[in-house]
Amino acid sequence: MRIMNSRGVRTITAAVAVALIATGCSSERGNTGDDKGKKDTFVFGAPGDPASLDPALASDGESFRVTRQAFEALLEHESGGSKLVGGLAEKWESDADGKVWTFSLRKGVKFHDGEVLNAKAVCANYDHWFNWKGTYQSSAVTYYWQTIMGGFAKNEDKETPKPNYKSCTAKDENTAVIEVNEPSAQLPGGFSLQALAIHSPKAIEAYKSQEATAKGDAITYPKYSQEAGTVAGTGPYKITKWNKGNKEVSLEAFDGYWGEKAKVKNLVFRTLDTDDARRQALQAGDIDGYDLVAPADIKTLESAGFQVPTRDVFNILYLGMSQGKNPALKKPEVRQAIAHAIDRENLVKTQLPEGGKAATQFMPDTVAGFSEGVKKYPKDTAKAKELLAKAGASNLSIEFCYPTEVTRPYMPNPQDLFELMKADLEKVGMKITPKPMKWNPDYTDAVEAGGCALHLFGWTGDFNDGYNFIGTWFAEPDAQWGVKEDKVFSAVKAASLEPDISKRSDLYKKANEVIMDYLPGVPIASSPPAIAFGKNVNPPKVSPLTQENFAELSFK
Known part of the structure; x- marks a missing residue:
């Protein structure tokens, strides 16, 4: 969905x-x-x-x-x-x-x-x-x-x-x-x-x-x-x-x-x-329920006797990269450096509700087609600096867009997430230019058109099939990414045409491995959104x- x-x-x-x-x-x-x-x-x-x-x-x-x-x-x-x-x-x-x-x-x-x-x-x-x-x-x-x-x-x-x-x-x-x-x-x-x-x-x-x-x-x-x-x-x-x-x-x-x-x-x-408006309305008895409960509010509400069930994980937050907006992102070493710079575990621990998981690919592990064999990019500041130097981008300046006036199931507080990622990227020598934008329509339009070099985005699945995740972005060229890599498109396409569900799931695993080897962006985390x-x-x-x-x- x-x-x-x-x-x-x-x-x-x-x-x-x-x-x-x-x-x-x-x-x-x-x-x-x-x-x-x-x-x-x-x-x-x-x-x-x-x-x-x-x-x-x-x-x-x-x-x-x-x-x-x-x-x-x-x-x-x-x-x-x-x-x-x-x-x-x-x-x-x-x-x-x-x-x-x-x-x-x-x-x-x-x-x-x-x-x-x-x-x-x-x-x-x-x-x-x-x-x-x-x-x-x-x-x-x-x-x-x-x-x-x-x-x-x-x-x-x-x-x-x-x-x-x-x-x-x-x-x-x-x-x-x-x-x-x-x-x-x-x-x-x-x-x-x-x-x-x-x-x-x-x-x-x-x-x-x-x-x-x-x-x-x-x-x-x-x-x-x-x-x-x-x-x-x-x-x-x-x-x-x-x-x-x-x-x-x-x-x-x-x-x-x-x-x-x-x-x-x-x-x-x-x-x-706003989070506060929904929480205060529930506490005052003006409403009987609300969605996208801020992680910091869960214990407060539960201790007061409200019910705050948590959904199972079925979403993904990612750091998108637009190669069309910033040519430096066409270099694999730069994309890999950004991936190694981000401390996903810290983001999960400090920003997401209990049960959140650091991501290794562009789908959660609850989706058929999730692969344990994808290439991993663990937090490694020294390696990130080394990769940037190899690419001739040790002092890379790059614009980083993030949305305002929004809460998403996969992204409880966009500004806080942005600030932590910005700090991670600056530690490896990158110069970050913040670009906050109103979610709808400014931010969504800019991201879709490939107008944001780095950006935070995500997805909640519509149904349990791998194509509903990776096919959304990587079945064909998409301006958001500016990717022109036939190996990626072919791998996703091959899976989409297989009518046998079991065989299709295996092909999704292979597609995930191809995608993460190429690394068009950085999968950040999956989280269980709460509803009160x-x-x-x-x-x-x-x-x-x-x-x-x-x-x-x-x-x-």
């Missing part, structure tokens, strides 16, 4: 009103749903606003956190884990070549607008996405479709990838068959993404009458995706209101849900964009993919 991704994300504006953050009111804290005084509204403090109520047009975790409660995909992940299980499809299978995928749909499933789920509804979704035109073909708008299924029926830009989606056929009322042109490591995992969640056919027809528009790099979303009323999924909650002035999205339990009904009637996501809940809450199972199902929670 993307929690503000490292690729394909450009400036996106949706005419969002700017207002003071609402901090709750006594009427909400005392909200009752029946004469017994049972609380019926759960308020969650989110780190940021959603970008879209249509998950197909989103690539950020805050949008998906909301839409996941209202929309379901053909496949899902087991509650609290990363194993694929049936979603709207009870069963699924592919042919031996991995090109034909057959889904046996659940019966008796209804959308929020009363439409019935069937194979034709599934195909209406996939054909709708495949036939997008104009601004919808921008990778900033439809990142995940292009990542999983490639391009469109008629690509309008030569940079758009060739389509891999071929067709969707309703074999019978409850059997949908999706065909692709080439086997892909993105499948079946891609069928579980929120961006490919299934919408009501009636809603899709309404979507078609509206357009996304662009002015330069700025994207304006279609109106239906910016207000409740049109979007309709099959999930346990339905979206009822998006109050942008108060930075709140409201959902209500869907009485016609096919599975286990939500235990709390109303769900509110309220944006509180009130004393009176029975929390949902926490997900390593940050895919919590809020229908599971209840009040004590």
Whole structure:
């Protein structure tokens, strides 16, 4: 899943009103749903606003956190884990070549607008996405479709990838068959993404009458995706209101849900964009939970009786290098020197929550394809100085970008991480020029365009396949890195085309070894992000993919 991704994300504006953050009111804290005084509204403090109520047009975790409660995909992940299980499809299978995928749909499933789920509804979704035109073909708008299924029926830009989606056929009322042109490591995992969640056919027809528009790099979303009323999924909650002035999205339990009904009637996501604001709101009783708990706050909250479960590790923080921005980074000795200069263990010990691990490659050890045989670059100041001297770069001056106004699961405090890395690099003789930038859109745009010689970035996985990590950056040339090394691309590509999962995992191991031998950047750490809940809450199972199902929670 993307929690503000490292690729394909450009400036996106949706005419969002700017207002003071609402901090709750006594009427909400005392909200009752029946004469017994049972609380019926759960308020969650989110780190940021959603970008879209249509998950197909989103690539950020805050949008998906909301839409996941209202929309379901053909496949899902087991509650609290990363194993694929049936979603709207009870069963699924592919042919031996991995090109034909057959889904046996659940019966008796209804959308929020009363439409019935069937194979034709599934195909209406996939054909709708495949036939997008104009601004919808921008990778900033439809990142995940292009990542999983490639391009469109008629690509309008030569940079758009060739389509891999071929067709969707309703074999019978409850059997949908999706065909692709080439086997892909993105499948079946891609069928579980929120961006490919299934919408009501009636809603899709309404979507078609509206357009996304662009002015330069700025994207304006279609109106239906910016207000409740049109979007309709099959999930346990339905979206009822998006109050942008108060930075709140409201959902209500869907009485016609096919599975286990939500235990709390109303769900509110309220944006509180600083660690302190979220923590103080929980302590004051203005919210009932929040995400991305600062490591320093975990013990404070637990000692006061709050619940702070920690997710399993499924992310990576890395120090990126842009060879296009600073030619010195094209020299392997310089990249190796930077890797040897960084004290990863100290970063993990001082900046990350308990359970964090120093990284050896661009995926955590919880992902299939992790290799124990990659080349290691332990902290070694003397060796770093020696490598810089060998490269003729003993007094290298380099710009180091880092983000502000943001907290990410893999990066609790960007400035503190930056300061420690800066000190490490200066110890080996490098001259660092700091460049702090607002996370969205300035920083993400600059990184994507290769505008930051050194930069901090990361990733939280969407599903458990190695390609979802290393394929994100190293399947093809990417401006962020400026890498032009066919050995890297070929190794990742070979793994992506192998339909046998076991063989593919072995190929990922080899690809990781090739990547770390070349060393395009420095993997720093993986960490278990914490999420907090009130004393009176029975929390949902926490997900390593940050895919919590809020229908599971209840009040004590």
